[in-house]
Amino acid sequence: MADMDAFRDELARWAAGGAGDTAAELAADLRLRTAVLLEGPSDLAAVEALAAREGRDLTAEGVAVVSMGGAMSVGRYAGLLGPPGLGLRLTGLCDAREEPFYDRGWQRAGALPDFYVCVADLEDEMIRALGPERVEEVIRSEDELRPWQTFLAQPAQHGRSRQQQLRRFLSTRKGRKIRYGSLLVEALGTGRPPAPLADLLAGL
Numbered sequence: 195m196a197d198m199d200a201f202r203d204e205l206a207r208w209a210a211g212g213a214g215d216t217a218a219e220l221a222a223d224l225r226l227r228t229a230v231l232l233e234g235p236s237d238l239a240a241v242e243a244l245a246a247r248e249g250r251d252l253t254a255e256g257v258a259v260v261s262m263g264g265a266m267s268v269g270r271y272a273g274l275l276g277p278p279g280l281g282l283r284l285t286g287l288c289d290a291r292e293e294p295f296y297d298r299g300w301q302r303a304g305a306l307p308d309f310y311v312c313v314a315d316l317e318d319e320m321i322r323a324l325g326p327e328r329v330e331e332v333i334r335s336e337d338e339l340r341p342w343q344t345f346l347a348q349p350a351q352h353g354r355s356r357q358q359q360l361r362r363f364l365s366t367r368k369g370r371k372i373r374y375g376s377l378l379v380e381a382l383g384t385g386r387p388p389a390p391l392a393d394l395l396a397g398l
Contacts, residue, residue: 198224198253202260209262209270214279221280227256228398229275231268231286231296231309235261237316239375241287244387244395247379257398258282265292268299276303284308287394289315308397310390317364317371318357319388320378326356332374332381333363341367 201224204217232238238261245252252259262271265288276284286309288296293311300307312319321329333342345351345363354362364371379387386392 198258201226201258205258205260205271205274206263208274209267214274217274218280221258221282224253224258225256226258226280226282228258229271229280229282229284230257230259230394230398231271231275231284231299232259232261233265233288233292234263234371236371236375237261237287239372240316240320240379240391241394243376243379244391247382248395250395252398255398265289265295268295269302272299272303272305276300276305278303285394285397286310287312287316287390310394312388312390314361316388316391317374317378318361319390321357321360323385323388324378324381326360328381329360329378332377336373336377 197220201217201220204214204220208214208217230241232241238259241259242252258275260271260275262268268286268288272284273279275282284300284303284305286296288309289312296309297307300309324332330342333339342363345366346359351359351362364374379391387395
């Protein structure tokens with residue numbers, strides 16, 4: 195039985211200049227029809243958490259959710275996964291400042307633009323959807339109240355809005371942004387996710 199993690203590993207090797215035969219075989223075994231191109235692992239965690247919340251098995255649906263390690267890799271991944279490569283339908287999620295990279299990536303792959311844009315980034319969207327107070331509750335539930343208070347005491351944070359502070363805090367420790375990618379989705383409960391994330395999943 196083909197495994198999505200194995201496909202992602204082979205895809206990363208292919209994108210780094212290796213051979214693509216194994217990735218192509220795994221894609222066929224998985225019956226992939228769509229590739230979701232994401233900038234990084236925190237976005238992937240959020241998309242997978244929302245899919246799980248809605249009871250969806252994206253792998254069974256033939257959807258590969260891919261973390262590219264940065265928006266500047268989108269041209270390479272779009273070429274490998276889209277019409278010039280495996281022939282999958284391309285969609286994705288990006289930050290507003292990275293939208294030009296996605297536009298060029300889709301154009302180079304000969305695919306129609308089909309991706310969703312966050313105003314700043316997905317963390318910013320999640321903070322606005324939940325509200326700062328709810329995000330701080332999640333921080334407390336993760337036993338990170340003391341690091342959060344220490345962070346707030348830094349001179350660089352004085353004068354910033356709570357939303358800006360929270361967004362920055364999530365990026366200050368390795369792995370934190372990835373962990374909170376799923377935690378913030380779970381904190382939504384039955385609430386509506388941010389529009390870019392909800393629209394992405396609805397379109398799959």
